[in-house]
Amino acid sequence: MKKFNRRTFLKATAATGVVATVPIYLSLEDHKKVASEAPVNKVWSRCHGCSSMCGIGVYTKNNRLWKIEGHPLHLKSGGRICARGHGVAADIYNSSRVTQPMKRVGEGFEPISWEQAFSEIGDKLNSIVEQYSGDSVLWIEHGPRGKAYADILLDLVGSPNYCTHYSTCFTSKTNVWPKMVGTTLAGDHENADYMLFAGRNFAGAIIPNGMSKIHKALDRGAKLVVVDPKYSELAKVADEWIPIRPGTDLAFFLAIAHTLITEDLYDKNLVRNHVQGFDEFWAANNTTDADWAAEVTGIPAETIRRIAREMAAKAPKAFLEPGYHGLHSHYVNSTKTAQANVIVNALLGNFYKIGGLYPSQEVNFGTVQRKTPPFKRKGDRADGAGVAGKYPTVEPGRGIAQITPKLVEEGILKALFIYNYNPLRTAPNPAEQMKIKNAELVVVIPTDWNETAVHTADYVLPESYYLERTETPNTVSGHLAHLYPQIMPRFKALEPIHDTKPIRDIVAGIVEAMGHEGYFNFTIEDEIEAAISTLDGVTMERLQQEGLIEFTSHFKEGLPGEYKTSTGKINFSVPEYKENGFTGYPVWEPPATWPQAENEFRLIHGKQPWHSHCCTSNNPYLMSITKDYNGDWMWMNADRAKYLGIKNGDLVSVTSSVTSKQTRVKVTELIHPDCVWIANTYGNFSEKQELGFGVGINFNDFLELQVEPMAGGTNGQEIIVSITKGVN
Numbered sequence: 175m176k177k178f179n180r181r182t183f184l185k186a187t188a189a190t191g192v193v194a195t196v197p198i199y200l201s202l203e204d205h206k207k208v209a210s211e212a213p214v215n216k217v218w219s220r221c222h223g224c225s226s227m228c229g230i231g232v233y234t235k236n237n238r239l240w241k242i243e244g245h246p247l248h249l250k251s252g253g254r255i256c257a258r259g260h261g262v263a264a265d266i267y268n269s270s271r272v273t274q275p276m277k278r279v280g281e282g283f284e285p286i287s288w289e290q291a292f293s294e295i296g297d298k299l300n301s302i303v304e305q306y307s308g309d310s311v312l313w314i315e316h317g318p319r320g321k322a323y324a325d326i327l328l329d330l331v332g333s334p335n336y337c338t339h340y341s342t343c344f345t346s347k348t349n350v351w352p353k354m355v356g357t358t359l360a361g362d363h364e365n366a367d368y369m370l371f372a373g374r375n376f377a378g379a380i381i382p383n384g385m386s387k388i389h390k391a392l393d394r395g396a397k398l399v400v401v402d403p404k405y406s407e408l409a410k411v412a413d414e415w416i417p418i419r420p421g422t423d424l425a426f427f428l429a430i431a432h433t434l435i436t437e438d439l440y441d442k443n444l445v446r447n448h449v450q451g452f453d454e455f456w457a458a459n460n461t462t463d464a465d466w467a468a469e470v471t472g473i474p475a476e477t478i479r480r481i482a483r484e485m486a487a488k489a490p491k492a493f494l495e496p497g498y499h500g501l502h503s504h505y506v507n508s509t510k511t512a513q514a515n516v517i518v519n520a521l522l523g524n525f526y527k528i529g530g531l532y533p534s535q536e537v538n539f540g541t542v543q544r545k546t547p548p549f550k551r552k553g554d555r556a557d558g559a560g561v562a563g564k565y566p567t568v569e570p571g572r573g574i575a576q577i578t579p580k581l582v583e584e585g586i587l588k589a590l591f592i593y594n595y596n597p598l599r600t601a602p603n604p605a606e607q608m609k610i611k612n613a614e615l616v617v618v619i620p621t622d623w624n625e626t627a628v629h630t631a632d633y634v635l636p637e638s639y640y641l642e643r644t645e646t647p648n649t650v651s652g653h654l655a656h657l658y659p660q661i662m663p664r665f666k667a668l669e670p671i672h673d674t675k676p677i678r679d680i681v682a683g684i685v686e687a688m689g690h691e692g693y694f695n696f697t698i699e700d701e702i703e704a705a706i707s708t709l710d711g712v713t714m715e716r717l718q719q720e721g722l723i724e725f726t727s728h729f730k731e732g733l734p735g736e737y738k739t740s741t742g743k744i745n746f747s748v749p750e751y752k753e754n755g756f757t758g759y760p761v762w763e764p765p766a767t768w769p770q771a772e773n774e775f776r777l778i779h780g781k782q783p784w785h786s787h788c789c790t791s792n793n794p795y796l797m798s799i800t801k802d803y804n805g806d807w808m809w810m811n812a813d814r815a816k817y818l819g820i821k822n823g824d825l826v827s828v829t830s831s832v833t834s835k836q837t838r839v840k841v842t843e844l845i846h847p848d849c850v851w852i853a854n855t856y857g858n859f860s861e862k863q864e865l866g867f868g869v870g871i872n873f874n875d876f877l878e879l880q881v882e883p884m885a886g887g888t889n890g891q892e893i894i895v896s897i898t899k900g901v902n
């Protein structure tokens with residue numbers, strides 16, 4: 175084998191102009207020497223490992239990723255990066271990435287040029303719009319990152335159908351808070367004296383700085399109580415872990431409210447002067463006391479009363495964490511549970527209080543000048559979100575993601591653009607989601623060969639990896655209260671290593687191929703300049719140097735008096751719900767399903783600290799942690815397991831009304847006997863992701879297609895499974 179020394183290596187790379195990869199035949203010592211002497215570049219970016227989007231510094235050498243570290247001031251990272259963040263950064267080199275545009279031919283795919291892809295997609299889209307109207311076109315994505323560009327496409331074809339994944343995640347929360355309070359409030363964990371977490375795990379679905387803030391509060395003597403059917407990572411640092419019967423958090427919240435009211439422990443000024451609907455709420459809930467709730471939840475009545483009293487004693491520096499995915503799309507009672515969460519916090523008088531809850535501080539960005547598409551009439555949304563007679567109270571801006579295949583089957587949707595979203599793995603019942611492929615045009619825009627790309631796409635248009643993209647600054651907000659607004663952009667740290675494009679260029683290519691000129695005559699740099707043009711003292715150079723910019727606070731402690739709700743008050747009873755046939759206030763509603771037989775359990779799920787849902791299930795570093803800890807095993811209560819003759823590590827069959835699959839069992843005392851728990855990471859069935867393929871099971875495998883009618887959620891834990899030892 176030819177030996178390379180440093181001199182010959184540098185000579186070779188200089189001659190070819192290629193310095194992107196170090197040849198594998200370079201010895202480790204030579205490699206280390208070359209690497210240590212290479213210049214280091216540092217660029218500010220945002221992590222793409224989860225919705226926290228932590229600010230990161232990206233260090234590169236020789237146009238290769240070297241390391242990342244957290245931005246010290248970023249609200250979410252506070253200078254720290256979690257395991258997922260480090261893992262996903264390395265995915266830039268993952269072999270499962272889509273490396274160029276692809277077109278389905280027969281059972282497989284063949285590479286095509288971007289020009290051919292745009293031309294064929296543009297022609298096909300024009301013909302679909304002409305034949306069926308623009309209402310047959312859907313753009314669906316994880317969050318609103320592509321919305322500004324998708325809106326141009328949807329306006330040009332005349333489609334109302336923009337949709338996010340939120341109905342599979344937390345739409346009960348996003349539906350309730352604006353209607354009840356006029357905005358969403360977040361917990362001030364650092365300054366709180368008492369924190370009650372129910373169905374929320376800051377140490378599993380990690381926000382690094384969230385945990386730092388909680389630890390600071392605990393060091394100061396604050397109390398943390400975790401109510402969760404499973405002993406979560408957060409429970410490990412809590413003063414108390416209270417296992418609750420899954421699906422009954424609503425009863426627990428109602429009983430806390432009952433104790434606060436009957437023992438005269440609530441904020442009467444707030445209720446008297448700021449609340450609408452208290453009497454309605456109380457008339458319906460004056461019997462839901464702690465004794466009643468003890469029967470429903472399995473939590474002793476005295477514990478419920480004690481927690482209510484302890485919180486009242488620490489109010490207003492006490493709160494029930496508003497929560498996120500857990501509880502907010504899981505049950506038929508999820509929207510009522512979110513309402514009861516608001517009411518408990520309101521009764522504690524913690525709104526707009528330091529140590530309580532207050533809104534994320536925002537900044538107003540400018541927008542780039544764009545050519546406006548000519549007016550096109552749009553019909554009702556295909557999914558019925560916000561439509562009278564269908565799902566009138568569901569937010570049209572979020573939509574109902576899970577029913578997309580049904581709308582394809584009914585012939586309502588003909589062309590789908592699926593961006594940064596993988597419904598085949600993250601929405602209920604993959605066999606049902608597979609029907610997406612029957613649309614006349616399916617364009618999937620991923621970075622990797624996920625299940626949706628492999629099994630449904632006519633065209634796969636690869637987006638550049640997050641380290642290869644520049645994106646407009648966003649306001650750093652959500653989940654953590656913070657007095658000082660922050661903004662953070664994403665700057666390109668590395669040149670694309672494959673034939674990929676940023677989303678702006680992909681949509682522009684399709685729009686122009688359709689024959690629409692001039693709608694994308696701006697660059698991403700123009701967009702950034704326009705965004706910061708409204709912010710004094712903020713320049714592109716400053717953003718590039720500092721990454722994150724923090725502004726002075728305009729927050730004033732104390733109730734605002736006017737609320738952006740339909741009544742101008744805090745609504746304990748929501749008029750919009752009442753007008754559409756629901757109760758305006760929360761009232762006990764049991765889950766739709768209960769385990770009955772001796773081998774039946776409720777299947778619940780959650781995050782592990784080293785994975786981000788299913789999008790990390792093919793990452794070599796994170797999957798090696800899974801292997802070390804048997805992270806794909808299903809948790810089962812030790813007493814129930816013993817009764818069923820199941821031992822730790824046994825293979826069992828898990829069967830619901832939808833399917834039957836096998837997995838191994840972790841036997842533990844740290845889970846409520848009514849349920850079994852799995853991480854929501856596994857069950858990868860993309861053959862092009864070799865590491866993750868076939869590892870573990872996923873709750874969506876077992877979930878029937880459902881729509882919670884108030885907010886559109888999937889009812890993701892309305893799953894009863896029977897469990898038998900061995901393979902059925």
Ligand code: SF4
Pocket residue numbers: 221222223224225226227228250251254255256257258259260380381382786
């Ligand atoms: S919490 Fe972890 S995965 Fe999420 S953005 Fe921050 S570093 Fe990335």
